[in-house]
Amino acid sequence: MRGPWVFLPLAAFVALVALMGAMLLGDRNPAEVDSALVGRAAPTLTLYALEPGGEPLVPADLRRGVPVIVNFFASWCVPCRAEHESLMALAGEHKVQIIGIAYKDKPAAARAFLEELGNPYDKVVLDESGRAGIEWGVSGVPETFVIDGDGMVRYRHWGPVVGDALETRLLPAVEAAR
Amino acid sequence: MIAEAGHFALVIATILALMAGIVPPVGLKRRDMGLIALADSFAVAQFLMVAIAFAALMHGFIVSDFSLKVVAANSHTAKPMLYKVAGTWGNHEGSLLLWVLILTLFASLVSLFGRNLPLTFRARVLSVQALLSLGFLLFILVTSNPFERLSPAPLEGNGLNPLLQDPGLAFHPPMLYLGYVGLSVAFSFAVAALIEREVTPMWARWVRPWTLAAWIFLTGGIALGSWWAYYELGWGGWWFWDPVENASFMPWLAASALLHSAIVVEKRDALKSWTILLAIVAFSFSLLGTFLVRSGVITSVHAFAVDPTRGIFILGFLALVVGASLTLFAMRAPSLAPGGLFGLVSRESALVLNNILLATFAAVVLIGTLYPLFVEAAGGAQISVGAPFFNYAALVLMSPLIVALGLGPLLAWKRGRLSRAARILLPALIVAAVVFVGTVWATAGGYVMSAFGLALGLWLIVSAKLEILQRIRFFEGPMAGLKRLVRLPRAALGMALAHMGLGVLVLAITISETWTSETLTVLSPGETAMAGGYEFTLDKVEPVAGPNYAAVRGTLSVRRDGELVTVLTPEDRTFGDPVMETTEAAIRPLVTGDLYAVIGEAIGPVAADGRWSLRLYFKPAISGLWLGTLMMMAGGLLSLTDRRARVGAAAAREKAA
Incomplete structure (x- = not known):
């Protein structure tokens, strides 16, 4: 073997290491799948309220002229407990309207969950069958969407909003959607 | 303490x-x-x-x-x-x-x-x-x-994890590691040779048994993992082109290439720098596999520990080891004296073709595995590369390899004659052609690729047999020939056995992929469903308790033409700690294929007349997968016990003295 091409394996390997290093150090979770909804109109599915006699979720709720957050949660979901504090702060300090969708949950259990931890939601609706979850393309709970004033999905947060995710991800996305 | x-x-x-x-x-x-x-x-x-x-x-x-x-x-x-x-x-x-x-x-x-x-x-x-x-x-x-x-x-x-509580998997990692790490010896030999600036036939004679041992373990480790996936995951499949499966397959391909190119170095003092490069690359693939499994850079069923500091450490180590050895290679390879020349039609050329195809396949698998990362890094969408890509690559690259595999051993070193090889292999060609035409005709042209697969597998099996028969001059006198068979170098027998094993594997893959019949059904006890000409009757469903799990067990009697063939008892197990469900497929291997049953969830209320979802398969020729693999391993083992592998040592001493 002669000539410059003895360096070929080395060059290919250096490129490979650079790629994997970038992927490793980059801010990514390989298990996360990008949402196909971002940049499109939010699904308009009418859902019944969690509280008996409460107001249902109607398409107009997602076109309020101000950004709204849609949060899928469930009483059986442990990470949802972990992010609940962030949601309380979002609704309290930051005055952002949040719509909660209790995903594949029993109404009584979801109510008990909110009673125990506090209710950050502007409106809470029930998705007992998981039909809305399919419409929104959630792969599990919790998942959180930022919807702009015109009903367009601007951002999807995969997994719980914990750590600095509220400051570094969700709030900037809400600001950008204004 | x-x-x-x-x-x-x-x-x-x-x-x-x-x-x-x-x-x-x-x-x-x-x-x-x-x-x-x-x-x-x-x-x-x-x-x-x-x-x-x-x-x-x-x-x-x-x-x-x-x-x-x-x-x-x-x-x-x-x-x-x-x-x-x-x-x-x-x-x-x-x-x-x-x-x-x-x-x-x-x-x-x-x-x-x-x-x-x-x-x-x-x-x-x-x-x-x-x-x-x-x-x-x-x-x-x-x-x-x-x-x-x-x-x-x-x-x-x-x-x-209860999926891992399984005898097949208990020994899958040690086997695989013996293979992965065994390649480190070839790597160290290659680096040492580069430092000493000398690659001799003796070097190859040393490297080959180590590579062969590693290759045997790697083959066994991959097969165990595949076997586990087949009977434990209950999906009925045995290879999924998962990134981590690919990570074990790439070193296997490189090791297979290395095995063959080391022969050329040993016999003909040629292909030296290529062989050194393969030794480095084979172990680098092992390290890459470790990185992929443990860094969390790719999602896989094998996700181990997702810890970025670990990922960075392994990547750094990988960069150091592989980077340094490839740099050394780039500096020293030009000074390795090129050895013997050979003609276009020769054993060497056949082995070079083998190496080119195996190396290309390894590169294609590497690209397919990492392609989603390339695309994501380039700011593109998230994609995944699926089985069709890999299957197509395997078909395109492995078909010529198998054709050459039949011919290669019959070509002489330096300059061979294709006409002589063709004359000896004529019966194999006829068998392959008859089977191809017969299958296409019998299936009315519906299964051309399957017919091709059958022809390839049979071609390889018959060629390997003919090669041995020709070597012992069987047709000149069968008795004298059989005596010669015993005295034949074990390496020659090992090669023929391993090649036949690959032929069996090709046949088994072709038949099982083409003629598996699958039935998804819902049955109440007493009802019957058909799969592959067998009647599966659900006799009863009952709860059973294991040492650390509770299970629902279905009992199915399988009949063919009214005769009871076997009773299958698939289970759906729920483990306590951690809470997790696993399916225990019930598999009964018959000569023609496997009966395979999986019990799923109850449909509706679980009463005496409850209905259960069941998946029933008849998977023909699955045992051929394990048989072919075992033949390949046995061939390797036989070759490892060859006198030459042991005597090489004594010759080295003389040379050193």
Whole structure:
């Protein structure tokens, strides 16, 4: 073997290491799948309220002229407990309207969950069958969407909003959607 | 106390590895025989220290010492003893320790069985091997200490993932690691040869048995994993082109290529730099596999520990080891004297073609595995590369390989005659052609690719047989021929057996992929469904209790033309700690194929007349997969016991003296 091409394996390997290093150090979770909804109109599915006699979720709720957050949660979901504090702060300090969708949950259990931890939601609706979850393309709970004033999905947060995710991800996305 | 002793032994092993990496090379520089000779003692001492550490960790698992963090996280008192022992390597920390154990084991074997290698060369090999151990030992001590204590110690452990509580999987990692790490010996030999600026036929004669041993283990390890996926996951498949499966397949392809190119170096003193490169690349693929599994850079069913510091450490180590060896290769390869010339039609050319195809396939698998990362890094969408891509590549690249595989052994070294090979192989060609035409005709042209697969597999099997018969001049006198068969070099028999094994594998893949019949159904007890001409009757469904799980067991009697063939009892198990469900497929291998049944969820209320979802398969020729693999391994083993592999050693001594 002669000539410059003895360096070929080395060059290919250096490129490979650079790629994997970038992927490793980059801010990514390989298990996360990008949402196909971002940049499109939010699904308009009418859902019944969690509280008996409460107001249902109607398409107009997602076109309020101000950004709204849609949060899928469930009483059986442990990470949802972990992010609940962030949601309380979002609704309290930051005055952002949040719509909660209790995903594949029993109404009584979801109510008990909110009673125990506090209710950050502007409106809470029930998705007992998981039909809305399919419409929104959630792969599990919790998942959180930022919807702009015109009903367009601007951002999807995969997994719980914990750590600095509220400051570094969700709030900037809400600001950008204004 | 025992755990601390294990931890201490690991620290000593690290110091020994550091010294073993430095002292003998210094001795080589100063021509100080005393320092050079230390390489052997260092190698054996390192192995002993790591063995002590490994035994200490295994002890922790056996007595369920939950004050150890790994044990608490991965074991449970109610777990059967086999899985407590296997639990030692069923986690990130323990499996790394197993990796180092095997690495140091191979180094001490080189030291013990390599006494007739020139001392200077052996010292070089061992110091390279020691530097590899050093990297892994540091990795363990810095990021993945298996002896970390928990305080307070929990009363009960988290349990091992029940999918992994399986005899097939208990021995899958050690087998695979023996293969992965076995390639480190070829790597160390290659680096040592580059440092000494000399690749001789003797070098190849040394590298080949080590590569062959690693290849046998790798083949066995991959097959065990595949077998496990087949009967434990209950999907009815046995290969999914998952990134981590690919990570084990790439070193296998490279090792297969290396096996063949080393023959050319040994016999004809040619292809030297290519063989060196393959030895480096084969082990680099092993390291890459480790990185992919443990860094969390790619999602896979094998997701181990997702910890970025670990990923960065392995990537750094990978960059250092592979980068340094490839740099050395780039600097030294031009100075390796090219050896014997050969004609376009010759054994060498056939082996070169084999190498080109295997290497291309390995590269294609690498690209397919990492392509989603390329696209994502380039800012594109998330994609995944699926089985059709890999299957297509396998078809395009492996078909010519199999054709050449039949011909190659009949070509002479230097300059062969295609006409002679073609004359000998005429019966194989006829068999293949008849089967191809027959299958296409019988299926009315619907299965052209399947007919092609059958023809290829039979071509290979018949060619390998003809090659042996021709070698023993069977047709001139069968009795004298059979006598010659016994005296034939085992390497020749091994090669024929391994090639036939590949032929059997090709047949089994083709038949099972083409003619599997699958029935998805819902049955109440007493009802019957058909799959592949067999009647499956659900007799009853009952709850059963295992040592650490509860299960629902279905009993199915399988009949063919009214005759009872067998009774299948698939289970749907629910484990307690951690809570997890697994399906236990019931599989009954018959001569023609496997009956395979999986029981799923109850549909509606679970009463006496409950309805259960069932998946029933008849998968023809599946046993051929395992048979073919076993033949390949047996062929390798036979070749490993060849006189030449052992006598090579004595010849080396003479040359050195």
